[in-house]
Amino acid sequence: MTSISTTVDQATPPVVNVRRQTLSGVIALSLFALIIVALATMAWWAKTGTIRMVLELCCYIVAAQMWNMLAGYAGLVSVGQQAFIGVTGYAVFVLAQTFGVNPFLAIPLALVVPAIVAIPCYLLLHRLDGPYFAIGTWVVAEVFRLVASNLGWVNAGAGMSLGVMRDYSGFERNVAMSILCALMILVAIGGSYWFLRSRYGLALIAMRDNPVAASSQGVNVRRLRFMIYVAAAVGCGFAGAVYFMAQLRINPPSAFDPMWSNVAIFIVMIGGIGTIEGVVIGALIYFVADRFFGEYGASYFVVLGVMTVLVALYARTGIWGMISKYWDAPWFPIRRHLMVEKEDRS
Amino acid sequence: MTEVLSTHGLVARYGDFQALYDVDVEVHEGEAVALIGANGAGKSTFLRAILGLLPVKPEMVHLDGKPIGGTPTDRMVQKGVAIVPEGRRLFTGMSVSDNLRVAIDQTSRLGRKGGWTLKRLYQLFPILEEKAKTPVQSLSGGQQQMVSIGRALLCQPRLLLCDEISLGLAPRVIREIYTALPEIRAHGTSIVVVEQDVGLAKSASDRLYCMLEGRVTLTGRSEEITREQIGEAYFGGGHAVV
Numbered sequence: 001m002t003s004i005s006t007t008v009d010q011a012t013p014p015v016v017n018v019r020r021q022t023l024s025g026v027i028a029l030s031l032f033a034l035i036i037v038a039l040a041t042m043a044w045w046a047k048t049g050t051i052r053m054v055l056e057l058c059c060y061i062v063a064a065q066m067w068n069m070l071a072g073y074a075g076l077v078s079v080g081q082q083a084f085i086g087v088t089g090y091a092v093f094v095l096a097q098t099f100g101v102n103p104f105l106a107i108p109l110a111l112v113v114p115a116i117v118a119i120p121c122y123l124l125l126h127r128l129d130g131p132y133f134a135i136g137t138w139v140v141a142e143v144f145r146l147v148a149s150n151l152g153w154v155n156a157g158a159g160m161s162l163g164v165m166r167d168y169s170g171f172e173r174n175v176a177m178s179i180l181c182a183l184m185i186l187v188a189i190g191g192s193y194w195f196l197r198s199r200y201g202l203a204l205i206a207m208r209d210n211p212v213a214a215s216s217q218g219v220n221v222r223r224l225r226f227m228i229y230v231a232a233a234v235g236c237g238f239a240g241a242v243y244f245m246a247q248l249r250i251n252p253p254s255a256f257d258p259m260w261s262n263v264a265i266f267i268v269m270i271g272g273i274g275t276i277e278g279v280v281i282g283a284l285i286y287f288v289a290d291r292f293f294g295e296y297g298a299s300y301f302v303v304l305g306v307m308t309v310l311v312a313l314y315a316r317t318g319i320w321g322m323i324s325k326y327w328d329a330p331w332f333p334i335r336r337h338l339m340v341e342k343e344d345r346s
Numbered sequence: 347m348t349e350v351l352s353t354h355g356l357v358a359r360y361g362d363f364q365a366l367y368d369v370d371v372e373v374h375e376g377e378a379v380a381l382i383g384a385n386g387a388g389k390s391t392f393l394r395a396i397l398g399l400l401p402v403k404p405e406m407v408h409l410d411g412k413p414i415g416g417t418p419t420d421r422m423v424q425k426g427v428a429i430v431p432e433g434r435r436l437f438t439g440m441s442v443s444d445n446l447r448v449a450i451d452q453t454s455r456l457g458r459k460g461g462w463t464l465k466r467l468y469q470l471f472p473i474l475e476e477k478a479k480t481p482v483q484s485l486s487g488g489q490q491q492m493v494s495i496g497r498a499l500l501c502q503p504r505l506l507l508c509d510e511i512s513l514g515l516a517p518r519v520i521r522e523i524y525t526a527l528p529e530i531r532a533h534g535t536s537i538v539v540v541e542q543d544v545g546l547a548k549s550a551s552d553r554l555y556c557m558l559e560g561r562v563t564l565t566g567r568s569e570e571i572t573r574e575q576i577g578e579a580y581f582g583g584g585h586a587v588v
Contacts, residue, residue: 199451206437206448213435216397218423218452218501274439 028331032189040182043174051174051181055246058181060263061283062188062239065276066232067264069192072274073208074228077130079261080137081236083121083144084114086255088237089244090148093160098153103164104176107241114237118230126225138258145256159251162244180242188235192276196334200224205334208274236260269308272320276332281319348375349411350505350536351396351427356406356415358388358395365391367560373505378527378537380551380568382544384580387557389540390432393507397422397429409505424456428503432510432540434494436482443478445493449500460502461533467496470526488519495523499530506530508539512546524550544576556580 039058042051063081070076091110096103125136149157165173195201206214207221215221244250263286271282286304293300311318317325324330349372356369366388373379381389394400396407398419407415409425417425437445446464453460468475471492477485482493491511498506512520520543527537527550541547547554548568556564556579564571564579 199455202444202448202451205439205444209437209439210435212399212419213431213437214448215419216423216429216431217449217497218420218456218458219448220418220420222418 022330022333024329024331025333036182036186036190039185040179042178042181043171046178048170048174051177052246055177055181055242057283057287058184059239059243060267060286061279062184063236063260064264064267064271064283065188065192065279066235066239067261068268068273068276068279069228069235070232071265072268073196073204074225075208075211076225076229077134078137078232079134079258079265080139080141081232081264082256082258082260083137083141084118084233084236085240085243085260086141086144086148086250086252086257087117087240088114089240089250089255090154090160091237092241092245093162093250094154096164097160097162100164103162103245107180107238107245110241111234111237114233115230118233121233122226122229126222126229138261141256141258141261145252148252148255157252159249159254162248162250165245165248177242177246180245184238184242187238189276189280191235193332193334196276196332201334204228266304266308268318269311270318272318273316275318275320275324277324277330278318278320280331285319349373350375350377350409351538352408352411353392353396354406354408356392356395356402358391358400358402360391360400365560366395369557369560369562371555371562373536373538375504375536376531376534377553378531378539378551380547380554381538381540381557382542382547382554382576382580383557385542386559388560389557390509391560392557393429393509393538393540396507397427420452423452423501423503424458426458426502426504427507428498428501428505429507430491430494430498430509430511432513434490436490436493436497438483439481441479441481442474442485442493445482446474446496446500449497453500453502458502462499462502464500467499470499470529471496486519488515488523491515491519491523495526499535503535505536505538508537510540510542512541512543520546544573544580558582 038045039054042054046054063085067078067081070078070081088110091113092103092106095101095106095109101109121137121140125133125140128136148154154160168176196204203214203219204224206217206219207224211221240255244255247254267282267286268279269282270278270285271280272278289300289304293303315322351371351373353369353371356366356371357364358366369388369392371379371381371392381392383389391400395402395415398417398421402415404413404415407413409427414422414425437448440448443464446467450464473489474492474496477489482490485493495508495511511523515523524546527539531537539547539550541550548571551568553566554564554568554571555562556576558579558581563582564575566575
């Protein structure tokens, strides 16, 4: 008797049916496809102002979904995602303005930068736990801001302008912005959904529920966390690249603004942490609130902060959590229903 | 009998606090070994140290005669060591079948093979099939424990570590769960049960180790050890080997 595999016959796996898609999921997926098409064709049906507004909303959704993957699934609470937003924004400006790369080509090229930068950052940060990790990410972002403020070839504290965009007409820029919005949402929301439904998905949800138990089921928690950290850096970078290209200007305080993390946290907490639906709901709420109450400045932020704290204390699952308690109709169903065929039971 | 797991002078610490002192434990193939001791004796720490949840030196833990101390937990699963953790630690957001699927997914990813299938598990604990779609939070404590055991079994372990699986359960449910152990051993799986209930531990094991303040104070064949010897080893006194 040397090992179990020789003592026990290799039983064939039972016949199982896995069902995941639901009616609400089919409807939501169709809507999602429609929205992607609508976003991509914005240049032909929307005004420039509307496109700018939608672009901003898309950037918030992407940054929030990345924070959601980090905090909601990987258990990595970061308050320093602006590090990658800023770095990628700068990378686009440097590539396009300094090296003369086509600005639209500069965006995909610039996405390599956060992926590379995230690796040493994670090696530094992964030893920290909980609040220490959070503070650590903030410190990293601040270091990046200070470096950018003192680096001559990114024009230090004065920042850079994307003058090369003058070569393109307003309509051409709108077409590019529309397509970038559609791509961003497709990658961030569609990509997350795909990831959660993949083989990694269940492991990820298990890790969200209990990292120690997940690792004792064979889930490689360390590797998953690393993968998510790098993916979130790239996702945030994508949002940063598009946002600052639309702004046409970048400077250290705006590129590495902690506001990005604050907004992401607000969106995810209000909408419902650990769900994709929550991010969409939270982003819409933030966006509407920002349009209507943004003029009140500081007091408006106090209200947002108080709301986040109240949700964190009394309704941890956020708005989507409250909705799904009464109405089980997920837009992005990831649960699997496993059914062993009756005749196989014997 | 071939040795599956052995520890040699196992030492473990929580920061400055030393929780295990030179613990030597052996588990042979197909054997059930019980680890008994009062609260804080180091039983759970012992399991954590084996599973790579505490830093230990490689040569302190051997699996199949190879030094593996400090191997990360998920790699230990790959090597065939699974745990039923104290307090069950289920994935609370999931249904029974999804909880079980995590193990199935991971073991197939890691390419581990073995005899445990959903069908066999449902034969062992029929209630789990009935409750497959139920969220684990709405199960009774005993049913949750069955999910936890099932989850560990679907990792296809050669060595199953059970941490206080009787804790907080009704006597009838405990009996039901403990009757499953011989069935699990019949699959060739070795078992380590950590127990506070001495009677239960004695009847469920071939050999037992009694721990006190991080040290093994008594070892021997379970049926040969008397209550008096255990009493002395459990609460203090000299080191006794039967």
